[in-house]
Amino acid sequence: MSVTPLAAVPTVHRAAPVFRGxxxxxxxxxxxxxxxxxxxxxxxxxPAGLRLAVGHSLLGxxxxxxxxxxxAVPDCPGGGHSALRPLYEASAHHYTGPALGPxxxxxxSGRIVSSHAPDILRDLDRFPHEGRVSxxxxxxxxxxxxxxxxxxxxxxxxxxxxxxxxxxxxERAAALDVLLDTLGRLEHRLAxxxxxxxxxxxxxxxxxxxxLVQLDTVHRCHLDASAVHRIAGHRxxxxxxxxxxxxxxxxxxxxxxxxxRRHHGRCQGLEAAGAAVQILDWAGHxxxxxxxxHR
Numbered sequence: 001m002s003v004t005p006l007a008a009v010p011t012v013h014r015a016a017p018v019f020r021g022x023x024x025x026x027x028x029x030x031x032x033x034x035x036x037x038x039x040x041x042x043x044x045x046x047p048a049g050l051r052l053a054v055g056h057s058l059l060g061x062x063x064x065x066x067x068x069x070x071x072a073v074p075d076c077p078g079g080g081h082s083a084l085r086p087l088y089e090a091s092a093h094h095y096t097g098p099a100l101g102p103x104x105x106x107x108x109s110g111r112i113v114s115s116h117a118p119d120i121l122r123d124l125d126r127f128p129h130e131g132r133v134s135x136x137x138x139x140x141x142x143x144x145x146x147x148x149x150x151x152x153x154x155x156x157x158x159x160x161x162x163x164x165x166x167x168x169x170x171e172r173a174a175a176l177d178v179l180l181d182t183l184g185r186l187e188h189r190l191a192x193x194x195x196x197x198x199x200x201x202x203x204x205x206x207x208x209x210x211x212l213v214q215l216d217t218v219h220r221c222h223l224d225a226s227a228v229h230r231i232a233g234h235r236x237x238x239x240x241x242x243x244x245x246x247x248x249x250x251x252x253x254x255x256x257x258x259x260x261r262r263h264h265g266r267c268q269g270l271e272a273a274g275a276a277v278q279i280l281d282w283a284g285h286x287x288x289x290x291x292x293x294h295r
Contacts, residue, residue: 019091019103021113023123031106031113033126035064038113040120041084042102045072045258047156048117049102051210055121057249058133058201065127070101072258073265087112118148121203135203143197147204151211154182159215163222163272176227187234194243209250212241217256217282218263221275228274238279245285254286 023033040056042049049070056067070081080098088099091112104113104120114120125135136144161167161175186208189196196204220228232238245251 018088018095018097019112019115020119022119023104023113024126033123033128035127037106037108038065039105039107040065040067040102041070041081041087041105042067043070043072043074043081043258043262044253044255045262046101047210047214050213050253051206052102052117052121052124053253054206054210054250055135055203056124057253058135058206059124059127060132061124061127065124072255072262074098074101079266086110121206125203133201135201135206137198137200137202140197140202144202144204144207147196148207150182150186151207154178155211155215156219158182159219159223162227163219163274165222176223180230183231183234183237187237190236190240194240205244209241209244212237213254213259213282216279217259218267220277220279221263222272223274225273225277228277228279232277232279242280242285245280245282246288248290251286251288252290254282256282256286 021031023031023038040052042052044050044053053067056062056065068083070083074081076082076085076098078098079100081101082099084099084101084103087103087105087110088095088097090110100115102117102120103115104123105111106113114123122136158175158179162172162179164172164175186196193199195201196208215231220231223231245254
């Protein structure tokens with residue numbers, strides 16, 4: 001699969017995470033990818049947490065790397081979680097910033113390995129497990145990274161700009177064009193294909209699926225109805241999202257109430273007519289996934 005770079009969308013530079021330890025990268029760190037040593041702390045109402053929860057389930061790491069689930073709405077200023085405060089304070093002397101999730105911690109030392117979600121998912125892919133799926137198959141890393149950029153810049157950031165209250169109408173229209181162009185390219189790729197890359201589930205599918213969840217449950221609320229109908233017109237893309245939502249590793253982690261509460265707790269934008277035009281019945285597909293997991 002070749003993915004055209006989104007030259008029309010500027011890359012947004014974010015502040016570096018506080019902790020960027022890696023598993024198995026540096027022998028001096030002592031962070032080796034061994035089972036029963038590490039723990040994930042995440043909220044599935046957060047996009048980064050949802051990606052990690054889905055990837056963790058696809059890799060079958062429920063016992064090898066347990067998960068502690070955090071509340072949908074952070075209970076501390078700055079988006080922090082009180083449950084993570086001891087880990088942050090043990091990991092950084094006189095730490096005063098917010099205790100943000102998601103976090104990968106080391107149960108042996110009681111300290112944080114990483115708070116950078118993309119690194120964490122790549123490191124979870126290194127855990128030994130016979131016959132497991134690989135989220136980052138050898139030789140496909142650059143293709144998966146291109147999909148990640150498309151989702152971040154062409155879907156999530158473009159959708160935010162397209163629905164930004166008070167923005168110039170021309171800027172909103174341009175952002176919507178970028179969003180629709182990105183969805184169109186992904187639609188073309190998925191026509192006749194079950195997955196994005198190499199005919200198998202990879203991190204690219206995790207990334208796109210979470211972006212589509214956010215698009216329909218969060219960003220849609222700030223778009224007009226006409227824009228939402230144009231977004232919904234990408235039938236292959238939404239059929240793909242529906243299929244994945246019915247898979248236990250994806251759908252059982254959908255916390256729709258939590259996503260809504262997190263959105264309303266953080267959002268300062270205005271609700272638009274698109275809020276009434278739901279694209280997928282996520283609750284129904286999540287219920288199908290839950291039923292499938294108990295068979």
